[in-house]
Each structure stands twice: as structure tokens, then as C-alpha cells.
Amino acid sequence: MRIDPLLTANPITGAVRYVTDDLLRETYLAPKPCDLDLIATLEGRNAPWSASFEAAPAETTRAIEAALTAVVRSTQSLSPTELDVSALPECRAKTHLAALKELWKDLGSLPEPLAAWARVICSEAKDALEPLPILDPSPCPHADAAEAALVEALTRQHGAAPEADQTSWRQRQPRGDGSAVGCYGMVQEHLGTATNPVDRDSTVSCFGLRDPRDEAQFAAALAQRMLDDGCVDGPGEIGFLVPDDPAYMLAMQEGCERLGLPLAGAPEEAARRDLTGELLSLLLVLLSVPAPRTALASLYISPLMPWARDVGHQMAREVMDYGWSKTASQLTGSAKELLDALHPSHTPEQLFARLGAIDKSLPDTDLQPRIAPLRAVTRETLDWALLHKLAVPHQVDATGHQRFVEGVSLFTENTLPWRPVRQLLVLGMNGNRWPRSPGSDPFFTEAEVALIRQNTGLQLNGRRKKLARGLELFRRQLCAGTEGLTLLAPAKNLLGEPLSPSTGLALISHMLGFEKPTDLVQDVRALPRDQWPVAWHVTPHLSHGFRAELPEDGILRLNRGLGTPDKPGIDLLRIRHDDAGRILPQSPSRLESLLVSPLAWLLDELDAKDRTWAPETLDVMTLGTIIHQVLEDAFPENAPVSAIDALEATLPDILDAAIKKHARWLSGASWATERQSLLGEALDVARTWAGFLNETGATILHNEINLAGDHGGLLLHGKADCLLQLPDGRILVVDHKRSGAGNRRDRMSKGWDLQVALYRAMLQRPNEETALTRLVDDGAQIVTAYHTTRDATVLSDDLGAGLARIEAASRDVSENAMSHLADAVAEVGAGTVRLNREGDAKRFEKERGIKAYALEGNPLVAAFTLPEEDQA
Structure with missing residues (x-):
């Protein structure tokens, strides 16, 4: 994919705009995009992936969709006729590529945004509603064939922007080759290439922090220190390069707000949860199997529920502690109607009737637009895997950018910085980023990608090419700074899991002569307080009845x-x-x-216990409770001990009743093996206890x-x-x-x-x-x-x-x-x-x-x- 964004300059006003997919659709009157019915096309198909599709349809469909998109983007005409698999020898790569070609032909349409691109490529200038002269038509070495064909078509139809507009625009952008001196300049110029280690200097520093929240607070404090010491003339000369993660965005905004630092580049509207999608996904879980404890607790605290927030949290605590909620059992009105509808559904009629009842009990939430696609794909039986896939929640992405001159610049992981700065701070240098690992392709190995490229000319992107693009993007991002680079490496993520050094940190540390990435990292908390690079404050100890040490x-x-x-x-x-x-x-x-x-x-x-939510497990306490109940029901009070044959005949029903009473979730289909093992244990226990009672009288x-x-x-x-x-x-x-x-x-x-x-x-x-x-x-x-x-x-x-x-x-x-x-x-x-x-x-x-x-x-x-x- 291209690194430089595609831009157009208005021929009259000179205004610069991104060439977005929406802009192309509106300009060329492309048909409204529609979702591909890929699952329906894959069903009953004789293809190399058929066995995988039958075993795991959701996962296989995602892999096929990704592979098909990669193949389509590797063509210039965005047409299956461009694929010539006859040049390949008989091998796995040919079989899979031919199957993808046939699938492409049978679909008859392209996923977005490729459908709009195909419209542009086969159009002429007169078909566009307005001219779109390209601001910078120079080729990008990391663009795929479809992107290159799109730029060529737009340039052919509308030409390039005037040279004066191009020059004016370039002067406002960070230089792609970097302009720093010393170690920082060497990193900007040679990151990702073989080079001899350079003498270290103060232009590059790296600090280790505990987690992303510590990073954000430290970055804000360090920026304030730079302003206080006069290292920069204003906040606009400092830049933060952060991972594309809402947690980082929120932490950066909180850290800067606490110190009064203006932050330019933050989204106008932050990323939001898809609350309706989350609710529907929870409902499908609760309506498909006996209610799991964590799913029920999550439903109780949903902001869309018809009860107060504190009531929902009380109900969630109760269900996690005891398996049921006394508070929930006392609800009335629409809340009671909602909870009464939460029973496993075995037919489509039951499922959609209960979803409809739940929708009616939520006056401020309209579930019908999300339920309609589920109803459309449902036939005589319930395909729960497909329903869960269609109902999966999608985060509502952040919109807009608050970019202004006076603020500290906020740059994000997957885009180029939007202006140069003197001091650049990069967060998240530990973990899978800078660049992100491309992962393995489930369809084609690296050798098969090379074979396809050599015999067919199809320029599929392999792991090496994806990694090279990621490294080049990171290098270009580092070129935004002109004087100093500060790297921040968190030891753990927000879940407390340890993080390993990123590829970028490993390369930079090697360039600076360190044997290991950790040798470059200076742990802030290990330094004496008077050597911290930022001001610090320690909360004073409580004086009343407090001791800092445990009694001897x-x-x-x-x-x-x-x-x-x-x-x-x-x-x-x-x-x-x-x-x-x-x-x-x-x-x-x-x-x-x-x-x-x-x-x-x-x-x-004091009821001071760990409140961490965890799913139900067949632990010792649950097993003991069930076996206790089995013995109580199988050997009732004041009744003779049943004969062994009669006991064995009734015990399966007794065990089922015990499970429904104490661990209803265990009656789900996924626990069939455990139930069978538990039945065998219950039979052994019942036989031996009956023997004891008979022998002792x-x-x-x-x-x-x-x-x-x-x-x-x-x-x-x-x-x-x-x-x-x-x-x-x-x-x-x-x-x-x-x-x-x-x-x-x-x-x-x-x-x-x-x-x-x-x-x-x-x-x-x-x-x-x-x-x-x-x-x-x-x-x-x-x-x-x-x-x-x-x-x-x-x-x-x-x-x-x-x-x-x-x-x-x-x-x-x-x-x-x-x-x-x-x-x-x-x-x-x-x-x-x-x-x-x-x-x-x-x-x-x-x-x-x-x-x-x-x-x-x-x-x-x-x-x-x-x-x-x-x-x-």
C-alpha cells in the first residue's frame, strides 16, 4: 500500500483534499457499495479450502476474503481476466490461485473500495463531475498494482496539479530524508539498512516506563520540561508519535490536560463503543446457551439497560459472587420482562420472538436495524456461528482532527506526520508495532508468492514486502523531527502482560552500538529521584496510625x-x-x-476479596457441589437404598437436575465431554455409597x-x-x-x-x-x-x-x-x-x-x- 496519501489540488482555489473513496464514488457516480455475500457463494463449493470452511466457516471466510482482496489489488485492471494461472506448474499455489479466480468470477462484484476504483480506471475524464488533478503523481514503491493503476488513471484523466502548488505543498511537509544531525540523523537516513554503528550522542534517548498510562504521563511531563528549559520555543515544536490505540489516545489527552498542554491532532470525536452491537452479541450468547455468568454480568452493566447504573453494578457483583442476583429477581416492569426473555432458543421463531420482546423493553434503544440482517439469513434452523459473526460489534472510529498551530503535535501509527517538529517523542516502543509484524499468510507461503510473481507477473505482497513497507513508514515518521528523538518503552501493557522490544527498537539500538535493545532503555524508576528527566512528586505518607514497615x-x-x-x-x-x-x-x-x-x-x-471477573470453570467447588446434590437426590431420607440397576438407570436424570440447579452453564453442548466424565464419577460414587449403606445397615x-x-x-x-x-x-x-x-x-x-x-x-x-x-x-x-x-x-x-x-x-x-x-x-x-x-x-x-x-x-x-x- 502507498505510504504517501493521494491528494488533489483544486485547479481554481488550490485547496488540497485527500482523494478518499467517498470522493471517488461521488465524482464518478459509482453505485452504492453493497456487502459481498461471500458465505453464500462459498457454501457447497468444491475448493481447496472446503474442508476448512466446513470445520470453521467464520475463520475460513475471513482468510478467503483477505486472500481474494490481496489478489484483486495485485491486478491493474481489477478484472479476473488478468489472472493467467496457466503459466504456473501444477502445485498448491496454482490450485489455490485458480480457485480464487473462479470465486472472483462467480461473485460478480468487488469489495469496497475496489469497486469504486474499478469505476475510475475504466472511465474517462468526461465521466467525472469535477476535475481531480493529482498533487503528487510520483510513483510509490510500496503501492500495489491497483493503487498504481488508480493514480495512473486519475493523472491521465485530470493531469497533475501546477508545479507551484506542488512546491508550496512540499515546503509545508516533513522532509522524507530527514534533516537531523548526529545519531538521530543516521537513524532517519539508514533505519532498516545495513550500516556501521555510530557514536552515541544526546540526540537519541530511550526511557523505560511501566505501562502506556505511565508513558503518556511521562511524555506530557517531558514536553513540559522541554518548554520550561527553553529547548523549544512553543508546544507546536514538540510531536508525539503514538500507536493507533484508543487507550493511548485517551491517556495522552488526560496527561496533557493535567499539565495544561494544548494537544493538536487529537480526534474531534473520540472512538466510541458500539453499544448496540455489544448488547446484541450478549443477547445471542444468553439466548443460545444456559446463561454464562460473565455474559449475564456484562448485560447487567450495559448502559442500554432499563435500570440505574448502580443497580446494574450491584446485580453484576451478585451474579459473579453467587451465580444469581437477588436484586435482579426483585425487578419489575420492563426490566423483569427483559430478564424473563433470556432463555435458550431452539428455533428461529423462539429466538426472534425473544429478541422482539427485549427490544420492546428497551424504549431508548432500537435493536430492529441490527436484528433484521440476522432474520434475513436465518432459514429453518439457527446457524449460531453465522449469527454471532453478523452481530459482532464494531468500534465507531474517531472522526476528524483538531489540528492547530499552537498545540503539541499528535501523530498516529499508520499515517505520516502532518507537520515537522523539533523534538519527537515516540511511545509504545515495546510490543508488536513500529512496525507491526505482518504475520503469516494462510493461503500462500513466501516461496509460493515468489513463484506466482515470477510466472504470472502478479505482484502479491509477501511478508518481506509488508515488513519493508512498515519499516519505511516508520523511518519516514521519524523524519518529522529535526533536533531530538525520545523513545519510550513500556514494560507491560494495560493488562499487566510483559512486552518484548519492537523491531524498530532493536534496529535503532543496533545502529547505536548496543548488543541488546534493553541496553538502550534507561528505566526511569531505577534512577535516583534527583536524576529523573522530569519533575516528580511523591504522595506523602498518611500520618495517623500508619507504619511504613511491617511489625517485627x-x-x-x-x-x-x-x-x-x-x-x-x-x-x-x-x-x-x-x-x-x-x-x-x-x-x-x-x-x-x-x-x-x-x-x-x-x-x-470485611468482604475485601478479589473481584476479578472470570468465566465459569468446572473447579473443585463446583464438582463437589454437584456430587453432593447427586448423593442427596439418589439417596432420599427415610427410604430404602435402591438396587444398583435402578440406581444406574435414574442417575443420568439426577445428575442433569443437579447441573441445572447449581451449574446450568454446564448443560451447554460445549461441555458434553465434561458431563460424560462427571456421570462416570457420579455412578462410581453412588455405587460405593450404596454399598456402604447396605453393608452397615x-x-x-x-x-x-x-x-x-x-x-x-x-x-x-x-x-x-x-x-x-x-x-x-x-x-x-x-x-x-x-x-x-x-x-x-x-x-x-x-x-x-x-x-x-x-x-x-x-x-x-x-x-x-x-x-x-x-x-x-x-x-x-x-x-x-x-x-x-x-x-x-x-x-x-x-x-x-x-x-x-x-x-x-x-x-x-x-x-x-x-x-x-x-x-x-x-x-x-x-x-x-x-x-x-x-x-x-x-x-x-x-x-x-x-x-x-x-x-x-x-x-x-x-x-x-x-x-x-x-x-x-
């Missing part, structure tokens, strides 16, 4: 000085309350976190029974999975665990199992009467046990000795855990939090048999973790 003894004393001598500090056990103001009880799982990490427990009490009294009580004044609540009555009258309180018995057995043998003791405490000192507490009052002996489903083992406390099929402990399984819990409760009750040390996770597993889940994946806990005492 590893104990945080919260709220010191606010308590009384008898009770210094705040009782952290009393910070969670229900809506009525009552203190919420602690569960066994929360107190197990307290044993492992008091800080992790406190953050959970146990009767199921209750499933999912609530427990509530207290221990030493500490309110407790929990839930037992299963309550069994054994033939000897003993009651077995069972907790199903989807795991093996190894870790649990190790924990119990070392006296660190907390849950058993807390169950016993809630039974001995209950807060409410239940069927289980009545049994305890009647003198029944209670045995607490774990059923580990992965190896069909039942582990019980020491009261289960002598029971068949039960592995009973020989000691108090909670002795150490309860002793440690008493100390931990006393500490947090006094407002103190004991921090973890780096080796705690391994130490807990080795010495206590406890897997320290509370220490995993919590950046706040990690930030407050102390080194080992011998390393401190």
Missing part, C-alpha cells in the same frame, strides 16, 4: 488507643452483621481460615441438616451433608468430601481437624432445636465422619471405633486445632492479627496436614507476608 513481631495491632485498658482494640469477631444488626455466626470453613491465616480471615470478614434420617450453636461464647453455624442412624443406635453425622482420604487422615491423626469438634460443639450447645438436637437430648451417641468420594473411604472420630466399613481415629482428632483456635480467637477478639511467614504453607501441610488454601492466590495476604525469622 509479626502482629498487627488494629485500632490501638481506641479501646479501654481492659479491652484494648476492636473485637474483630463482631464486625459482620446481618440486616437487623445481629452479629453473624462463624462457620467451620471460616474458622479453618483463621487457623491458617488470621489476615485472610479478616479480609473475608444404615438408615438415612436427613440430608442437608442445619447446625447452629456456640463454643465458648463464639456463635457457630454449619450444615451437615447427611445424618445416618446405625443399627446399634449410634448417629453418624457425615460430611461428603470430593477428595481422597490421605490429607484428611493425616490431619485427623495429628489432632488438627477442626470441623469435627465444631460439629460436636453445635450439637452439645445448640441455638435452635432440630431433629438432630432432639436425638442428642434423647441420649443418642453422635459420631462425626467424613466420606471421601474419590476413594470411597469413611473416616470418623474416635467415637466411631468398632463400626464396620468405618476407619475410626485412635485419638482426639481436634485437640491441637481447638487449642490453637482458642488462642487465635482471643487475639482477634482483642483487635490483633498475626501475620504469616513465607514458609507457613509448607509447614502447615507437613506438621498439621492442613492444605493452606487461605494463602493461595491472595495478593493482599502475600503483600503482608513476613520472611522466615532466621532470614529477617
Whole structure:
């Protein structure tokens, strides 16, 4: 593609305009462009790509469209008759090129803007409504055949602009060969060519920053420093060359606005999200499969929804945390109608009826223009892949340019600078840009491109030619500066992912004699503050109750000085309350976190948790919940155990019901393999549990029974999975665990199992009467046990000795855990939090048999973790 834009100068006024596709269509009265029905033409076609198209129609269609466009642009007449594949030997390249030629002929039309170009090329001067003399008709070495033919046709029909107009225009543009001195001048002249390293000087510098936002703030500060030091006479002599990325544009505008720097070249209207397209894409997801959690949350926070913004965010938080939203269930009116329509659709009638109902519930949004193309391509069945492709949102590009003399110049990645500057700052020198990698062509290899060029004369652009154009464009962009070049290299992108040096940074660093690109980069944050090239300001520390270092003894004393001598500090056990103001009880799982990490427990009490959105995954908790539900439904209360054959026959339906209740998304077609594996696991668990019940003669009294009580004044609540009555009258309180018995057995043998003791405490000192507490009052002996489903083992406390099929402990399984819990409760009750040390996770597993889940994946806990005492 051309590097220099195609321009025309009005023969009367001399006004310069870009030769845009719209201008050509209007001047030559070209027909209104229409979208190519490429998918319909590809269906049922016998072509080399047919198998790929059948397997992945959307991706294959995009690749075919790109290849066809490249072939068309490589011809001068924009006609398939120009393609002569007979000169090629029998090979893959000939097969694919011939297939593209036949496809071109069958389509009968060209994609835009090639249709308008073809109109111009086959027209005469009298066909144009106005003259379009070309300002600079000189050939561009990087123009493809179609671009060259377009320039030749326009020049033949309208001629070139007067020499005086051309000279006046060139004087206002940056020089293409550069005018800087020293290292900068060598970079401008020789970038991308072989040259000896040059002596380094101050005309080229490179600074490393954290991310694009840091870059933008640093660039604005450096520009202000140049103005303050008199390096330039005004903002117009400074230029920013930035990647074509809305994030960079926004960051640059914010950074310059913060310092009061006028920014010339920013778009008049920034790029905007296609909110309607985003909504329709979300609706297609929600109407095609059981609602994924992230899709539903995204719908809740859409600005187009018929509820307030804060309500939408509350609903999104709830659905991400719990899988459903209480707030959403309480909506009424049009909001309720919208949510009621969100059910999977199996027929076109269902889909478009539900889309119509949703459209009616959105009075300020008109979805019909976007729904109509979906309806037009839908026949008897729903082609979801095609519908998703048609509904994909497209960013609304930025429009116009605010170019004025007094501002700092903003240049973008894919265009030439619009005026010269003295100091040029280039952002984004790490990552895939300057120039962007052309990538691999899925149709033709580099060798096949060369073969086609040699035998047919078709000038297809290969990777080397695309890269050469990108490098030349970058070199021309660097020529906008006349005195100094500053390169900025971000270590990470805005997602926190590390970035590698760009090709341009590697070439420049090599020209300056550095072995590696990173040797050229000077990390700003690694410099002493007094050596920073810009002014800096550090936010002062908070003075009240703030310490810059962690306490040496590893104990945080919260709220010191606010308590009384008898009770210094705040009782952290009393910070969670229900809506009525009552203190919420602690569960066994929360107190197990307290044993492992008091800080992790406190953050959970404060609901200070990671809110990162993530899609549903078949994780351990989800699998455990489903298996629990299967056991509850397959073995109902006060009913005899089903025969194995009957159990196996009903279990698929039981599993489906459990999935719909706890993980509806798992019933989608894409999870079929996982469901089959889960069914096999459920069958194994059900068989072994039925065997245990039959051999022990146990009767199921209750499933999912609530427990509530207290221990030493500490309110407790929990839930037992299963309550069994054994033939000897003993009651077995069972907790199903989807795991093996190894870790649990190790924990119990070392006296660190907390849950058993807390169950016993809630039974001995209950807060409410239940069927289980009545049994305890009647003198029944209670045995607490774990059923580990992965190896069909039942582990019980020491009261289960002598029971068949039960592995009973020989000691108090909670002795150490309860002793440690008493100390931990006393500490947090006094407002103190004991921090973890780096080796705690391994130490807990080795010495206590406890897997320290509370220490995993919590950046706040990690930030407050102390080194080992011998390393401190």
C-alpha cells in the first residue's frame, strides 16, 4: 500500500483534499457499495479450502476474503481476466490461485473500495463531475498494482496539479530524508539498512516506563520540561508519535490536560463503543446457551439497560459472587420482562420472538436495524456461528482532527506526520508495532508468492514486502523531527502482560552500538529521584496510625488507643452483621481460615476479596457441589437404598437436575465431554455409597441438616451433608468430601481437624432445636465422619471405633486445632492479627496436614507476608 496519501489540488482555489473513496464514488457516480455475500457463494463449493470452511466457516471466510482482496489489488485492471494461472506448474499455489479466480468470477462484484476504483480506471475524464488533478503523481514503491493503476488513471484523466502548488505543498511537509544531525540523523537516513554503528550522542534517548498510562504521563511531563528549559520555543515544536490505540489516545489527552498542554491532532470525536452491537452479541450468547455468568454480568452493566447504573453494578457483583442476583429477581416492569426473555432458543421463531420482546423493553434503544440482517439469513434452523459473526460489534472510529498551530503535535501509527517538529517523542516502543509484524499468510507461503510473481507477473505482497513497507513508514515518521528523538518503552501493557522490544527498537539500538535493545532503555524508576528527566512528586505518607514497615513481631495491632485498658482494640469477631444488626455466626470453613491465616480471615470478614471477573470453570467447588446434590437426590431420607440397576438407570436424570440447579452453564453442548466424565464419577460414587449403606445397615434420617450453636461464647453455624442412624443406635453425622482420604487422615491423626469438634460443639450447645438436637437430648451417641468420594473411604472420630466399613481415629482428632483456635480467637477478639511467614504453607501441610488454601492466590495476604525469622 502507498505510504504517501493521494491528494488533489483544486485547479481554481488550490485547496488540497485527500482523494478518499467517498470522493471517488461521488465524482464518478459509482453505485452504492453493497456487502459481498461471500458465505453464500462459498457454501457447497468444491475448493481447496472446503474442508476448512466446513470445520470453521467464520475463520475460513475471513482468510478467503483477505486472500481474494490481496489478489484483486495485485491486478491493474481489477478484472479476473488478468489472472493467467496457466503459466504456473501444477502445485498448491496454482490450485489455490485458480480457485480464487473462479470465486472472483462467480461473485460478480468487488469489495469496497475496489469497486469504486474499478469505476475510475475504466472511465474517462468526461465521466467525472469535477476535475481531480493529482498533487503528487510520483510513483510509490510500496503501492500495489491497483493503487498504481488508480493514480495512473486519475493523472491521465485530470493531469497533475501546477508545479507551484506542488512546491508550496512540499515546503509545508516533513522532509522524507530527514534533516537531523548526529545519531538521530543516521537513524532517519539508514533505519532498516545495513550500516556501521555510530557514536552515541544526546540526540537519541530511550526511557523505560511501566505501562502506556505511565508513558503518556511521562511524555506530557517531558514536553513540559522541554518548554520550561527553553529547548523549544512553543508546544507546536514538540510531536508525539503514538500507536493507533484508543487507550493511548485517551491517556495522552488526560496527561496533557493535567499539565495544561494544548494537544493538536487529537480526534474531534473520540472512538466510541458500539453499544448496540455489544448488547446484541450478549443477547445471542444468553439466548443460545444456559446463561454464562460473565455474559449475564456484562448485560447487567450495559448502559442500554432499563435500570440505574448502580443497580446494574450491584446485580453484576451478585451474579459473579453467587451465580444469581437477588436484586435482579426483585425487578419489575420492563426490566423483569427483559430478564424473563433470556432463555435458550431452539428455533428461529423462539429466538426472534425473544429478541422482539427485549427490544420492546428497551424504549431508548432500537435493536430492529441490527436484528433484521440476522432474520434475513436465518432459514429453518439457527446457524449460531453465522449469527454471532453478523452481530459482532464494531468500534465507531474517531472522526476528524483538531489540528492547530499552537498545540503539541499528535501523530498516529499508520499515517505520516502532518507537520515537522523539533523534538519527537515516540511511545509504545515495546510490543508488536513500529512496525507491526505482518504475520503469516494462510493461503500462500513466501516461496509460493515468489513463484506466482515470477510466472504470472502478479505482484502479491509477501511478508518481506509488508515488513519493508512498515519499516519505511516508520523511518519516514521519524523524519518529522529535526533536533531530538525520545523513545519510550513500556514494560507491560494495560493488562499487566510483559512486552518484548519492537523491531524498530532493536534496529535503532543496533545502529547505536548496543548488543541488546534493553541496553538502550534507561528505566526511569531505577534512577535516583534527583536524576529523573522530569519533575516528580511523591504522595506523602498518611500520618495517623500508619507504619511504613511491617511489625517485627509479626502482629498487627488494629485500632490501638481506641479501646479501654481492659479491652484494648476492636473485637474483630463482631464486625459482620446481618440486616437487623445481629452479629453473624462463624462457620467451620471460616474458622479453618483463621487457623491458617488470621489476615485472610479478616479480609473475608470485611468482604475485601478479589473481584476479578472470570468465566465459569468446572473447579473443585463446583464438582463437589454437584456430587453432593447427586448423593442427596439418589439417596432420599427415610427410604430404602435402591438396587444398583435402578440406581444406574435414574442417575443420568439426577445428575442433569443437579447441573441445572447449581451449574446450568454446564448443560451447554460445549461441555458434553465434561458431563460424560462427571456421570462416570457420579455412578462410581453412588455405587460405593450404596454399598456402604447396605453393608452397615444404615438408615438415612436427613440430608442437608442445619447446625447452629456456640463454643465458648463464639456463635457457630454449619450444615451437615447427611445424618445416618446405625443399627446399634449410634448417629453418624457425615460430611461428603470430593477428595481422597490421605490429607484428611493425616490431619485427623495429628489432632488438627477442626470441623469435627465444631460439629460436636453445635450439637452439645445448640441455638435452635432440630431433629438432630432432639436425638442428642434423647441420649443418642453422635459420631462425626467424613466420606471421601474419590476413594470411597469413611473416616470418623474416635467415637466411631468398632463400626464396620468405618476407619475410626485412635485419638482426639481436634485437640491441637481447638487449642490453637482458642488462642487465635482471643487475639482477634482483642483487635490483633498475626501475620504469616513465607514458609507457613509448607509447614502447615507437613506438621498439621492442613492444605493452606487461605494463602493461595491472595495478593493482599502475600503483600503482608513476613520472611522466615532466621532470614529477617
